Amino acid sequence: MYIKRILGIIVLLGIIGGGLFAAMVYRTFFNANTAFTEETVYVYVPTDASYAAVLEQLQPLLKDSDAFDAVxxxxxxxxxxxxxxxxxxxxxxxxxxxxxxxxxNTPLTVSFNNQERLEDLAGRIGAQIEADSASLLQAMTDPEFLKARGWTQDQALLPYLPNSYEFYWNTDAEAFRDRMLKEYDRYWTEERKQLARAQGLTPEQAIALAAVVHKETARPEERPRVAGVYLNRLKQGIPLQADPTVIFAIKKTTGRWDTVIKRVLYKDLELDSPYNTYMHKGVPPGPIFMPDLSAVNAVLRPERHNYLFFVADVENFGYHIFAETLAQHNRNKAQYIRWIDQQNIRR
Incomplete structure (x- = not known):
């Protein structure tokens, strides 16, 4: 009888102990253990991160990091x-x-707009994904990558079409670059290639010209008309004479990319650069800017007219006055020169 009682107590204690252990395990695994008040927070785990580094990042987000560690x-x-x-x-x-x-692992939306240089784009992307700006710039300018497409360093900005794209945060530099190339190829359907050929352009030239169109007018509805002007000039063998290309040439030559130039001077037109479209005929050797797709579409589907010139309309800012002849243009230009002189804009 005594032994049975001892065995019963032992069994009872075992049951109690097992129950306590089970309860402890349950609490460890299944009790809420977050310490933040937001609905959702994100944990960013770098490539090759150690478990200790992840645990350190998690500690401020957890009520009991030891319990998490055990699980x-x-x-x-x-x-x-x-x-x-x-x-x-x-x-x-x-x-x-x-x-x-x-x-x-949850993707995020990576966005970028109209960057002037690959360095700017790399910095913008490097702030959104794990790859840093240095590795991104190296991948974007990789000579072998460009050579495989028949592109020069001047054309390295081509495949990056401003938009929003879904990426995993831990995307590396080459994977980002290769994905953007796929997006570029996806954009250039056979229909769009045919539209470019109809304008006497390759896809690369279409984007380079679109960059000029975009820089000339911030009004998307005016871009087909501006594109029509430049295409008319190209077909007649007239230099584009686009001020934005001269401004780009000045920045590229001096290396001072933060320079603000509001007025192109006659002496600037003497700068011997392939981007100076007053001196050199045809489309610039590469895009001076990352144009919106609305500007590219304007080049592919331009407004048909006989205009060869345009100048800013000072009575309707943001828009331009167009002309078919140089005499008409000079009259239109006079009102702009008067206005810019009145504003005392010297550079």
Whole structure:
């Protein structure tokens, strides 16, 4: 009888102990363990990050990092850290957090607009994904990559069409570049290539000309008309004589990219640069800017007219006055010169 009583107590204690252990395990795995108030926060795990580095990043987000650590080790996450951007939701338990870090690498939207140089683009992208600006710039200007497309360094800006794209945060530089090349090729359908050929342009020339059109007018509705002017000049063998190309040539020659030039002077037109379209006929050797697709589409589908000239309309800012003859243009230009002199704009 005494032995049975002892055995009963032992069994009872075992049940109680097992229950307590089970309760402890349950709490460790399944009790909410987030310490943030936002609905969702993101954890960014760099490539080759150690588990210790991930745990350090998680500590401010957790009520009990030791409990998380126990679950992470139990589930094998500590030995299989994966890079990426992972969402954690308020109220998650340790089991859910580990599962999220293992399998919920979530893409983000990468956006960029009209950059003037690859250096600017690389900086913009490097602020949004893991790849840094230096590695991005190296990938973008890689001679072998450009050679494979038959492009020069002047054309290295071509494949980056301003828009918003979905990427994983841990995308590396070459993967970003190659994805943008695919987007470029996807844009240049056979129909668009035919439209470019109809204007006497290659896709590369169409984008280079679109950059000039975009720089000339900020009004998308006016771009087909401006594009028509430049295409008329190209077909007649007349230099484009586009001030934005001269401004670009000055910046490229001096290396002073932050220079603000509001007025092109006659002496600037003497700068011997392939981008000086007063001195050299045809389309510039590469884009002076990253044009909107509206500008590219304007070049592909220009307004048909006989205009060869245009100048800013000082009575309707943002728009231009167009002319078919030099005499008409000179009269239109006079009003602009008077206005710019009155504003005391010397450069």
């Amino acid at each position: 992470a080790r139990r589930k094998g996450y500590a030995d299989r850290v994966r890079p990426g951007r992972y969402p954690l939701e308020r109220g998650m338990n340790n089991n859910e957090i580990v599962n999220a870090l293992r399998s919920r």
